[in-house]
Amino acid sequence: MQEFLSAIQSGASGEEIAAIPIPESYRAAFVSRDEVELFHGMASDDKDPRKSLHVGEVSVPELAPDEAYVAVMASAINFNTVWTSIFEPLSTFGFLDRLGRESEWGSRHALAEHVVGSDASGVVVRVGTAVRNWKPGDRVTIHCNYVDDQSPSAHDDSMRADNQRIWGYETNFGGLADLTLVKANQLMPKPAHLSWEESAINALCNSTSYRMLVSRNGAAMSQGQRVLIWGASGGLGAYAVQYVLNGGGVPIGVVSSPEKVDLLHELGVEAVIDRRAAGYRFWKDDHTQDEAEWRRLGKDIRALVGDDVDIVFEHPGRQTMGASVFAAKRGGIVMTCAATSGYMIEYDNRHLWMKLKTIKGSHFANYREAWDANQLVCDGKVLPPLSALYPLDEVGDAVYQVHHNLHEGKIGVLCLAPEEGLGVDDPEFRSRVGEDRINLFRRHKA
Numbered sequence: 001m002q003e004f005l006s007a008i009q010s011g012a013s014g015e016e017i018a019a020i021p022i023p024e025s026y027r028a029a030f031v032s033r034d035e036v037e038l039f040h041g042m043a044s045d046d047k048d049p050r051k052s053l054h055v056g057e058v059s060v061p062e063l064a065p066d067e068a069y070v071a072v073m074a075s076a077i078n079f080n081t082v083w084t085s086i087f088e089p090l091s092t093f094g095f096l097d098r099l100g101r102e103s104e105w106g107s108r109h110a111l112a113e114h115v116v117g118s119d120a121s122g123v124v125v126r127v128g129t130a131v132r133n134w135k136p137g138d139r140v141t142i143h144c145n146y147v148d149d150q151s152p153s154a155h156d157d158s159m160r161a162d163n164q165r166i167w168g169y170e171t172n173f174g175g176l177a178d179l180t181l182v183k184a185n186q187l188m189p190k191p192a193h194l195s196w197e198e199s200a201i202n203a204l205c206n207s208t209s210y211r212m213l214v215s216r217n218g219a220a221m222s223q224g225q226r227v228l229i230w231g232a233s234g235g236l237g238a239y240a241v242q243y244v245l246n247g248g249g250v251p252i253g254v255v256s257s258p259e260k261v262d263l264l265h266e267l268g269v270e271a272v273i274d275r276r277a278a279g280y281r282f283w284k285d286d287h288t289q290d291e292a293e294w295r296r297l298g299k300d301i302r303a304l305v306g307d308d309v310d311i312v313f314e315h316p317g318r319q320t321m322g323a324s325v326f327a328a329k330r331g332g333i334v335m336t337c338a339a340t341s342g343y344m345i346e347y348d349n350r351h352l353w354m355k356l357k358t359i360k361g362s363h364f365a366n367y368r369e370a371w372d373a374n375q376l377v378c379d380g381k382v383l384p385p386l387s388a389l390y391p392l393d394e395v396g397d398a399v400y401q402v403h404h405n406l407h408e409g410k411i412g413v414l415c416l417a418p419e420e421g422l423g424v425d426d427p428e429f430r431s432r433v434g435e436d437r438i439n440l441f442r443r444h445k446a
């Protein structure tokens, strides 16, 4: 892969890149099938991704006609890699085996190692014979919606496809590696004003937040609407607050430290709640919620923005869902895409039906949505919330940070890129967007 790196750094043409031989193996971060019982019986918090995630050489899979190999310059940590590395709620090898049974090409994925990672930026180095829109040398980011386009179910909203999968979680050959194998319809242009690592962190969380808030498949927020955003300085939240601000809405960001409150203020969010300082106890014990605490949250929101919220951006799950359903205004919508604190949810249904509220599920984004969200990054309208950077060899440490909520925004990972700051193709536009704004999360963490 070093030959590809040298070619990319020296500005080699697409033809020159296409002439470099694909190696037999490449460096990748993976979990092993023979270790799925590693943490058996342990509490979630004690399961240590640094023990289960390995970095080593794996074989290069064969290229299907509709696929591309991409030399990965940088990648990012997503929460799904936390789930894979602690084997919760289940081992991801089951996903690979199911894909393996679907087709001959699918069978490449059912291996003894699962190469993880659902974000990347890099350079296309080879395309399959059926690929029309991309060629070697193209600088790209990758979204994680992996869809079989021969299924009729994939041709309305591809997120509703029967066999929709998330690349690097429900498929093999993910982005935390020096090389990745993706479908050509996962590729998107790399933002020219951003470095490899700033470009790599966006696709998964940015597209998810876009669908939840902007798309007609989500809440389709309109101007002036108030939006409660849990984890507002985290991976999803850092994009969600930008979409609400860009769309003329009023974000109410919830975070858990004074530093995060400052960060959101700097990002332009005026209404911020420090949930730790507020000391909400939505659950009195493991089985009983406290409506008085929901009311206290509602009162705090009204004190900040003068009314209840039209939309709740929900992902913590069990800990917050009761409060979220309560906090949404009459006719409001709770958009949910996850359940970090537990997926067996409890809420008071009277508040839902009597006040005509809706709970709507959302999951990643279709190609159109991912493309539009990527374009907003390319246009400098959505900023990359990169807060920290790790080399691929230390991927376990990076995942540990996310597992224990020690991070802000997104953590980037350098794969082939030997150092940070490389890959900026349009420095003039970068300075117009503003170095300070692009580096906001980094500066804040420093």
Ligand code: NAP
Binding pocket: 078, 079, 080, 204, 205, 208, 230, 231, 232, 233, 234, 235, 236, 237, 254, 255, 256, 257, 260, 275, 315, 316, 319, 320, 337, 338, 339, 340, 341, 362, 363, 364, 365, 402, 405, 409
């Ligand atoms: P993240 O970077 O860890 O951010 C999550 C934030 O949620 C944290 O910063 C934390 O903020 C807040 N939080 C955590 N536990 C909480 C609790 N018990 N109560 C209130 N707030 C809590 O993770 P992320 O990338 O935003 O992802 C969040 C979840 O969404 C994960 O479960 C992930 O797997 C899922 N996800 C789903 C999709 C999809 O397509 N379905 C896409 C992306 C992510 P504070 O501590 O500051 O409050």
